Amino acid sequence: MITDEQLDEYRINSTKLRVVRDALETNDVKGIVVAWDEESVMIRKQNRRIVKLDRSYIYQPADEERALIF
Template identity: 80%
Template sequence: MISEEQLDRYRIEGTKLRVVRDADPANDVKGIVVAWDDTTVMIRKQNRRIVKLDRSYHYQPMTEERYSGWNGEGL
C-alpha cells in the first residue's frame, strides 16, 4: 500500500502517475493524485475525469519503467 508521504509528495509536485492494476498494460490508469483516504486514492486522468482506486494497487511515476512483478494471482 502506498504511504501518505508518497501520495502527498506526488500531489504537491503534480507528478503524473501510472497505476498498475494487473498484468495487462491496457488496464493501467494514468493521471495525477487529487485526494486520498485510508483505502482509496482519487486520480485525475488526462481527460479530466476523476477515478477512485484502491490504495493496494501499484502506484509509480510515468517516468519509471512499468512494474512487472506479477505472480499470477493479482495483487
C-alpha cells in the same frame, strides 16, 4: 500499500502517475493524485475524469519503466 507521505509528495509536485492494477498494461490508469483516504486514492486522468482506486495497487511515476507484478 502507498504511504500518505508518498501521495502528498506526488500531489504537491503534480507528478503524473501510473497505477498498475493487473498484468495487462492497457488496464493501467495514468493521471495525477487529487485526494486520498485510508482505503482509496482519487486520480485525475488526462481527460479530466476522476477515478477512485484502491490503495493496494502499485503507484509509480509514469516516466519510470512499468513494474512487473505477475
